[in-house]
Amino acid sequence: MKAAGLRPAAAAAPALGVALALVPLIAPHNITVLNLGFFTFLYVAQGLAWNILGGFAGYISFGYAAFFGLGAYTTALLWLHGWTPVLTFPLAGLCAAAFSLVVGVPTLRLIGPYFSIATIGVGEAMRILMLNLDKVTGGASGLNLPTVVPSKGWFYLAALAIAAVAYVTAVWVRGSRFGLGLAALRMDQDAAETLGVRTALFKNVAHVISAFLVGVCGGLFAMYFQYLHPDNVFSFTESISLVLIALIGGIGTIWGPILGAAVFFAVQDYLQTSYPAFHLLVYGVLLIVILLFEPRGLAGLAARLAGRRRVPAPVAVTPAAPGTVAPPPAQGGAL
Amino acid sequence: MFTAQNLISICITSILTAGLYAVMSYGLAIIYGVMKVINLSNAGFLMLGAFMTLVYSQAWHLDPIAGAFLNMPLFFLAGWAVYVLLVRRVRQALPIASLLMLFGLWLVLQNVALSVWGSEDQSIITRYTYKALSFFDYRLAVTRLVVFAVALVVMALLHVLLNHTYVGKALRATVQDPQAALLAGIDTERISALAFGIGTAFAGFAGGLMTLLFSFTPDFGAPFQLKSFTIIVLGGLENLAGVTIGAAILAFAESFAVLFMRASLQNVVAYALLVVALIVMPGGVTSVFGRRS
Numbered sequence: 001m002k003a004a005g006l007r008p009a010a011a012a013a014p015a016l017g018v019a020l021a022l023v024p025l026i027a028p029h030n031i032t033v034l035n036l037g038f039f040t041f042l043y044v045a046q047g048l049a050w051n052i053l054g055g056f057a058g059y060i061s062f063g064y065a066a067f068f069g070l071g072a073y074t075t076a077l078l079w080l081h082g083w084t085p086v087l088t089f090p091l092a093g094l095c096a097a098a099f100s101l102v103v104g105v106p107t108l109r110l111i112g113p114y115f116s117i118a119t120i121g122v123g124e125a126m127r128i129l130m131l132n133l134d135k136v137t138g139g140a141s142g143l144n145l146p147t148v149v150p151s152k153g154w155f156y157l158a159a160l161a162i163a164a165v166a167y168v169t170a171v172w173v174r175g176s177r178f179g180l181g182l183a184a185l186r187m188d189q190d191a192a193e194t195l196g197v198r199t200a201l202f203k204n205v206a207h208v209i210s211a212f213l214v215g216v217c218g219g220l221f222a223m224y225f226q227y228l229h230p231d232n233v234f235s236f237t238e239s240i241s242l243v244l245i246a247l248i249g250g251i252g253t254i255w256g257p258i259l260g261a262a263v264f265f266a267v268q269d270y271l272q273t274s275y276p277a278f279h280l281l282v283y284g285v286l287l288i289v290i291l292l293f294e295p296r297g298l299a300g301l302a303a304r305l306a307g308r309r310r311v312p313a314p315v316a317v318t319p320a321a322p323g324t325v326a327p328p329p330a331q332g333g334a335l
Numbered sequence: 336m337f338t339a340q341n342l343i344s345i346c347i348t349s350i351l352t353a354g355l356y357a358v359m360s361y362g363l364a365i366i367y368g369v370m371k372v373i374n375l376s377n378a379g380f381l382m383l384g385a386f387m388t389l390v391y392s393q394a395w396h397l398d399p400i401a402g403a404f405l406n407m408p409l410f411f412l413a414g415w416a417v418y419v420l421l422v423r424r425v426r427q428a429l430p431i432a433s434l435l436m437l438f439g440l441w442l443v444l445q446n447v448a449l450s451v452w453g454s455e456d457q458s459i460i461t462r463y464t465y466k467a468l469s470f471f472d473y474r475l476a477v478t479r480l481v482v483f484a485v486a487l488v489v490m491a492l493l494h495v496l497l498n499h500t501y502v503g504k505a506l507r508a509t510v511q512d513p514q515a516a517l518l519a520g521i522d523t524e525r526i527s528a529l530a531f532g533i534g535t536a537f538a539g540f541a542g543g544l545m546t547l548l549f550s551f552t553p554d555f556g557a558p559f560q561l562k563s564f565t566i567i568v569l570g571g572l573e574n575l576a577g578v579t580i581g582a583a584i585l586a587f588a589e590s591f592a593v594l595f596m597r598a599s600l601q602n603v604v605a606y607a608l609l610v611v612a613l614i615v616m617p618g619g620v621t622s623v624f625g626r627r628s
Contacts, residue, residue: 121561281443285443
């Protein structure tokens with residue numbers, strides 16, 4: 001799947017990127033398209049980033065809103081202190097990355113499902129703490145930011161640029177020795193450790209890289225939205241959006257999060273007006289169906305439809321299914 | 336602040352809360368114990384239990400306590416169905432697959448509830464909602480006492496079921512060692528479906544009881560889900576009796592924390608305890624996994 005899927009994909013990505021970059025030139029005043037593009041790219045970037053830890057290393061985190069929120073508040077507070085917002089993005093990323101170390105060093109020692117549960121706790125604890133730090137974050141009344149900002153086209157391109165950076169990072173990680181180490185520890189942590197993979201270090205580096213990217217996305221979001229509220233940027237919905245985007249698109253693949261984010265916002269955009277909450281329902285159903293029938297997500301489905309893999313459906317539910325959600329059930333390998 | 340009366344009153348509150356916490360966590364513990372599946376949909380069934388109780392109350396003026404008991408058979412069937420239709424199919428895969436699937440189910444339940452009942456706060460007011468009893472110097476809300484008493488009765492029934500019936504013994508045997516249980520002629524597949532049914536029934540029951548104490552929305556299950564998980568981790572995951580201990584620890588920690596910090600930070604206590612318990616007691620967690628292989 002890897003060898004077959006990679007080469008046309010690698011050529012398609014720059015072409016797609018260039019084509020998308022032309023959109024603001026063709027339709028500079030189509031606010032709907034530019035907004036949809038902005039959010040899709042912002043979540044493509046975050047989905048790709050999440051996937052570095054969640055997909056490549058198999059550590060499913062439900063706590064990425066903490067990084068998004070920290071990035072957003074870093075940019076917001078520095079902006080209010082007179083910084084140029086764009087210059088604060090690296091700091092937003094660094095702040096999120098630093099926090100990811102604080103969280104990751106202890107929690108990444110846990111086995112898969114326990115790590116997931118712990119991250120829900122960390123994410124929710126951060127939201128409540130931020131709500132109560134009203135001197136810094138504005139608390140429950142939120143934080144208003146300056147309104148002098150660039151055009152929608154600028155934001156569209158900025159989000160596209162971050163998505164491109166995330167894509168290049170993900171492709172690089174996947175092909176590197178580091179990425180192979182992550183894949184090895186996903187499949188069997190003990191075996192990887194025995195072969196000299198420094199699993200604790202690798203997991204934390206993956207966590208830091210993805211947190212940095214998500215923090216930058218948070219910074220861009222703060223600049224775009226001009227109003228921050230802890231319940232918004234630190235919300236559990238923000239965290240699970242990333243999980244859903246990666247899982248439904250195809251966890252552990254490069255194209256999965258891209259497809260996932262596109263579908264996520266298409267569904268949301270389509271349903272938002274009539275049924276505001278329905279896109280999560282659709283996504284919940286999709287998640288269940290995908291876990292039952294095609295654990296490799298839409299990317300796997302696309303590959304199957306394209307006839308690259310002639311695999312009958314039932315394989316998906318057997319333990320031997322390759323590239324599934326996390327390491328194979330070699331239970332001794334956990335922790 | 337630290338007067339004796341204050342401390343005693345906090346202790347009483349903690350004990351009453353612990354009863355509710357224990358009931359709401361037993362479902363999670365039974366399901367985890369039997370099949371090592373973390374039931375994230377528990378939050379959804381807890382919420383649904385509260386809304387079903389509201390429906391009975393509106394349609395037939397049924398008391399929430401009766402509603403909570405009525406939930407039990409309905410949710411038992413629902414849990415059985417969830418196991419047979421969904422969980423069984425991913426059990427052979429990785430632990431994380433079942434966690435994600437049940438997370439998907441939670442999303443579905445939550446958003447179905449959102450589309451049916453909307454996102455407004457709902458509550459059930461009974462004749463005794465605002466009544467309080469006085470013991471010496473202490474005033475106690477009747478609802479809390481009723482919830483505690485009912486919770487104790489149901490836990491006693493569960494105790495009888497687990498210790499004095501064939502099904503209960505088979506269930507506990509499966510918790511202790513699924514393979515040995517299979518060798519002894521226990522149909523562990525049936526026991527798993529049964530455990531999922533009982534676990535879900537407990538979630539529906541606890542959700543019904545909670546309508547007496549809290550207002551609720553479709554998002555209402557999430558904080559309780561994390562608290563339940565904290566409780567079963569504190570109690571030692573495999574240990575069904577430990578649920579009571581975990582519930583007591585959490586209830587006391589939360590109540591006393593209010594003396595030192597803002598009340599709005601109360602939930603952070605549970606989340607911090609969860610993370611600390613998971614990290615400080617990895618031996619408990621890993622030994623569970625080690626035994627499975």
